[in-house]
Amino acid sequence: MSILTIGTVAFDTIETPFDQATMILGGSATYSAIAARYLADDVRLSAVIGGDFPDKYIALLEDRGIDVTGLEVIEDGKTFFWSGRYHYDLNNRDTLATHLNVLAGFNPELPPSYRDSDVVCLGNLDPLVQLRVLEQVEDPDLVICDTMNYWIEKAPESLKIVLQQVDVLIVNDEEARQLADDPNLVRAVSKIRAMGPATIVVKKGEHGAMLFHEQSIFWAPALPLDNIVDPTGAGDVFMGGFAGHLARAGRFEVDDFKRAVVTGSVMASFVVEEFGLENILALTPEQIDGRFEVFKALSAVPVAVSEPA
């Protein structure tokens, strides 16, 4: 199955308590597409960049077999720029700067070759842009959507129209509570499902991720890492791994969703081990499969052997 991933392609300047990086390649679509491409063969990227965007970065995406036909270049514009500083525990960050630049006028016109995409990944963007994409894809098999507190607060009405067309919403626990206006996560998820998405994935950072699908709840751990370097992009890589697994499986049964959540977690566990994209540029299938098995073992409850003694 083919995957269309729409989002940002950006320059990031990142500070952590331990290190920093200036004007590196970032953006939700970049992270998501690179992760998805490890799992699925046909990954199509839609985003907008400025004339300042280096050819070598486009080549980086092309060399990985990512379809960039839908990467729009505004020659006299500047690429989206984001800068953030992580706190001591790396769980929280402050945004230092957001220069929308060309993103401000982003009105994606999908190339004809994108319109038959099977799995659509709507990165965290203005819901009106997400809607614009959905209008152009013909009968997708699965629509996966990310959003954030900014859109929940600023554009609740258009977000709700998007949600009516979404199959899987991926949010963090805080966003889920905010969107549903309910402090209890289980109740919040029920309320969000009533808005449209049959399946909800709640990301909990270092606490793992939860899947709510039909009557099932599934809990995937996060890999406890002793050396988290940079959490940037973890959520986008999660979505890429999640979508990539489902496109590869070509099937959306509950067990496929469960394994997709673990696959997303696996991919996210790699990206945080180095700055920016660095650690997901040269993974092998053996590394990905090996870490999948580590995740499985992490939460496997052993069967009772001989108790009560």
Add this chain to the structure above:
Amino acid sequence: MSILTIGTVAFDTIETPFDQATMILGGSATYSAIAARYLADDVRLSAVIGGDFPDKYIALLEDRGIDVTGLEVIEDGKTFFWSGRYHYDLNNRDTLATHLNVLAGFNPELPPSYRDSDVVCLGNLDPLVQLRVLEQVEDPDLVICDTMNYWIEKAPESLKIVLQQVDVLIVNDEEARQLADDPNLVRAVSKIRAMGPATIVVKKGEHGAMLFHEQSIFWAPALPLDNIVDPTGAGDVFMGGFAGHLARAGRFEVDDFKRAVVTGSVMASFVVEEFGLENILALTPEQIDGRFEVFKALSAVPVAVSEPA
């Protein structure tokens, strides 16, 4: 195997955003012993109460088959009193009052019949009191210890002496980071293990619990509940269930510890569904076993069926 649980027996006044209860039976030893008794036959309680403590509450413990020989009564003293108010999301609480009363002078003198206890549960108390208990138990098979930020800040030296004699430390993630002075949980756990306890259980509230034992890391989910009424005692019930499982298994292999963490989580999931102790006074083995299976299913990663398709 026999279990000795030492901690508080108290009156609690609890406010949640939805309800309140005044002067109900509480205390860490109460919660812990009641939970442990569902799993293990020989549960011994050590605590101190005042002359104001009603006989019916002592009868409640005795009727459940809990050994209260070591429940010291100070006739002219008042029982420990705690009062707290939970925030809207029930994840945080403010302590409104702590009246130590008879707990201030607590210097436990274990009955001779307690001194051969196999599993010792040191509830969250002054480390000097925990040490006093350890001096009196003859060669226990397993020492499990709870503590909190108050003792980490106020009594770090005596706490470190206790930790040298502890096999399993149960703390929450914030306490682990504070005790080790390291924001990374995996590194924090390594540092704490160097202080004495070979096994660490990190409680993460609604995010589950993690076990660090030998080279293994195990992650137990929390049950997503849509109606959490009162989190009071959840940590104590967790310790009781954890210790109860190990005493019943009579063995301390890694798989026993994993199942003990799940059992602790199971027992904690019951107690939060009603105010105070209410929901753990009449559980059946079928309810406990049934919920254990629910926990297992919650985090079981399905095997791949036919992918890649």
